[in-house]
Amino acid sequence: MVVVNELIRHRYRILGEIGAGGMSVVHLARDERLNKLWAVKQIRGSSDPVRRDLVVRSLTVEAAMIKGLDHPAIPRIVDLIDDDGDLLVVMDYVEGRTLESIIDSDGPQREDDVADWGVQLCDVLEYLHARRPPVVFRDMKPSNVMLTPDGMVKLIDFGIALESGTEDRPHIGDDRTLGTPGYGAPEQFDPNASVDSRADVYALGATLFHLLTGSDPRRNAIVTVRTIRPGLSEGMERIISRATSACPGDRYAGCVEMAYDLLHYRERDRAHRLMLVRRWRGFLAAVVAVAACLAFGGASLIGAAYVTAIDFDHWMRVGSQSTRPDHARAAYLTAIGIKPSSTAPYGRLIALYTADGILSDAEEYEYNTVITQNAELLRADADEWAALSYETGKMYWYYYAGSSERSTADPPSAEGDQRYARMRAASQWMRDAASNTGFAERSMAGVYADIAEFNMGIVPRINDGSDRGEYGPYFGRLKNLVTAAGRGGNDVLGMDSANLALAAMQVYPRKFRADGVDRADMERLLESVGALIESTVPTTESLDGQRRDAIEGLPCARSAVDNAFVDVTGASR
Ligand SMILES: Nc1ncnc2c1ncn2[C@@H]1O[C@H](COP(=O)(O)OP(=O)(O)OP(=O)(O)O)[C@@H](O)[C@H]1O
Numbered sequence: 001m002v003v004v005n006e007l008i009r010h011r012y013r014i015l016g017e018i019g020a021g022g023m024s025v026v027h028l029a030r031d032e033r034l035n036k037l038w039a040v041k042q043i044r045g046s047s048d049p050v051r052r053d054l055v056v057r058s059l060t061v062e063a064a065m066i067k068g069l070d071h072p073a074i075p076r077i078v079d080l081i082d083d084d085g086d087l088l089v090v091m092d093y094v095e096g097r098t099l100e101s102i103i104d105s106d107g108p109q110r111e112d113d114v115a116d117w118g119v120q121l122c123d124v125l126e127y128l129h130a131r132r133p134p135v136v137f138r139d140m141k142p143s144n145v146m147l148t149p150d151g152m153v154k155l156i157d158f159g160i161a162l163e164s165g166t167e168d169r170p171h172i173g174d175d176r177t178l179g180t181p182g183y184g185a186p187e188q189f190d191p192n193a194s195v196d197s198r199a200d201v202y203a204l205g206a207t208l209f210h211l212l213t214g215s216d217p218r219r220n221a222i223v224t225v226r227t228i229r230p231g232l233s234e235g236m237e238r239i240i241s242r243a244t245s246a247c248p249g250d251r252y253a254g255c256v257e258m259a260y261d262l263l264h265y266r267e268r269d270r271a272h273r274l275m276l277v278r279r280w281r282g283f284l285a286a287v288v289a290v291a292a293c294l295a296f297g298g299a300s301l302i303g304a305a306y307v308t309a310i311d312f313d314h315w316m317r318v319g320s321q322s323t324r325p326d327h328a329r330a331a332y333l334t335a336i337g338i339k340p341s342s343t344a345p346y347g348r349l350i351a352l353y354t355a356d357g358i359l360s361d362a363e364e365y366e367y368n369t370v371i372t373q374n375a376e377l378l379r380a381d382a383d384e385w386a387a388l389s390y391e392t393g394k395m396y397w398y399y400y401a402g403s404s405e406r407s408t409a410d411p412p413s414a415e416g417d418q419r420y421a422r423m424r425a426a427s428q429w430m431r432d433a434a435s436n437t438g439f440a441e442r443s444m445a446g447v448y449a450d451i452a453e454f455n456m457g458i459v460p461r462i463n464d465g466s467d468r469g470e471y472g473p474y475f476g477r478l479k480n481l482v483t484a485a486g487r488g489g490n491d492v493l494g495m496d497s498a499n500l501a502l503a504a505m506q507v508y509p510r511k512f513r514a515d516g517v518d519r520a521d522m523e524r525l526l527e528s529v530g531a532l533i534e535s536t537v538p539t540t541e542s543l544d545g546q547r548r549d550a551i552e553g554l555p556c557a558r559s560a561v562d563n564a565f566v567d568v569t570g571a572s573r
Pocket residue numbers: 018019020021022023024025026039075091092093094095098143144156157159
């Protein structure tokens with residue numbers, strides 16, 4: 001028996017009860033080790049050993065199932081504890097309320113909100129259905145969905161979810177085996193019928209029906225929603241009716257299609273369409289033009305979202321919640337289509353493109369297209385533009401794997417020409433960022449731009465003999481770059497900067513010396529590079545390669561510096 005203030009396993013301090021279901025009590029607990037809140041689900045004790053065994057089995061199935069899942073709308077299970085006969089499941093604490101308690105206290109919900117929750121639920125159900133083998137949730141209902149204060153839904157209670165083809169069903173009494181009457185699809189209650197993902201479509205339709213009408217399907221039959229709330233749209237009525245068709249073949253074949261319709265439910269409403277035409281006549285033309293460029297597959301959850309021209313925030317949220325990078329990218333591009341002057345979606349795109357350590361040619365093309373199209377609008381906010389230019393410049397500088405076309409002005413380099421292609425692509429962005437006098441990172445942007453310009457211009461200068469005096473300032477900029485990389489804590493930036501400095505120290509040490517850089521200064525720079533190498537933990541193959549290059553380059557650079565201070569007589573200075 002768990003009591004308030006009890007410390008479980010020297011770690012979880014029970015703070016109080018936050019909910020109760022048919023078979024469990026859920027407590028809020030503080031993790032004394034991590035200083036973090038968890039929800040601890042305690043299984044109600046049962047005097048009947050058979051029932052208790054069934055409950056334990058169900059929970060174990062739930063835990064095993066969730067452990068293999070990774071979706072923002074599914075709370076993780078982090079611990080399973082047998083505490084003197086009490087079975088406790090420790091999981092992510094979800095701040096918020098269940099949709100059931102929201103209907104109970106506030107009645108039927110706004111159509112736009114229900115559509116938004118529906119799309120999010122389609123996203124998580126689609127995620128489950130796309131597992132191999134597919135997972136059918138089988139118990140979608142308002143009490144199994146929590147809504148967080150920022151409008152995100154979370155699916156709780158995986159007690160009867162089933163991996164297709166698995167015979168090992170948890171049996172917790174008939175109702176739990178079958179799903180909840182009213183929400184469960186008819187085939188779930190037919191011993192001869194097979195159950196697939198369309199059962200979840202049905203239950204989602206029933207859940208949305210309840211949210212829109214306030215009529216509880218456990219007590220009342222599901223009817224067309226406008227019989228109960230005539231003010232609802234035709235579009236929404238059609239969606240709910242199709243999802244809750246008795247025959248699985250008449251329902252949506254999958255959640256992707258259902259989500260698409262939920263996103264567009266208003267377009268399907270004649271009255272609303274007239275209103276839209278009046279209000280958005282001019283605007284739609286522009287949005288549709290942008291959306292046409294997005295050309296995202298029709299089978300996507302978030303494909304042709306352009307017509308929902310007013311929900312920029314929605315798409316930003318979809319992007320940040322999506323576990324699939326292609327979905328997230330499409331969401332941000334849609335957000336750009338809606339509000340092309342906002343820099344936020346571009347920043348998110350940069351994060352997505354660089355997550356795997358490489359900005360590919362295709363990604364570069366996509367980004368370059370949208371940012372070039374909207375540059376004029378973006379420039380209207382000079383500070384935001386400077387920050388975005390700086391981030392864009394860094395993306396090119398550190399991650400661009402595209403065209404390695406070589407300019408004859410590039411210095412030859414053991415690392416190949418790619419570094420110079422990256423610098424060339426980054427330099428104008430850095431120059432733009434550096435030109436904003438109010439931009440906090442202005443001087444660093446200038447360092448990047450100057451380093452790029454040095455590298456792009458040094459060969460012709462050497463050729464015409466006008467390079468003297470260029471090396472001293474270049475050395476200073478390399479020092480700044482390495483120092484900033486050391487502070488930044490980003491290993492990709494660290495190793496790239498280290499290798500750039502090492503390349504320069506191998507090629508130009510005599511030039512640095514001639515421009516007045518002393519030996520101690522050069523040695524200090526090499527020490528900083530050594531510290532960067534030490535602090536880097538290679539998490540990807542490419543980072544590992546860069547680190548190995550740096551490790552190999554360091555002694556070469558050291559000996560190049562030594563050589564630079566050996567006089568023609570052979571004496572070291
Ligand atoms: N991860 C969580 N974070 C916060 N609260 C939670 C969490 N999980 C459950 N709850 C709360 O506890 C209540 C009971 O949880 P849950 O529905 O999972 O229990 P159950 O015993 O499996 O219910 P059921 O009767 O549906 O079988 C929920 O209604 C919710 O209020």
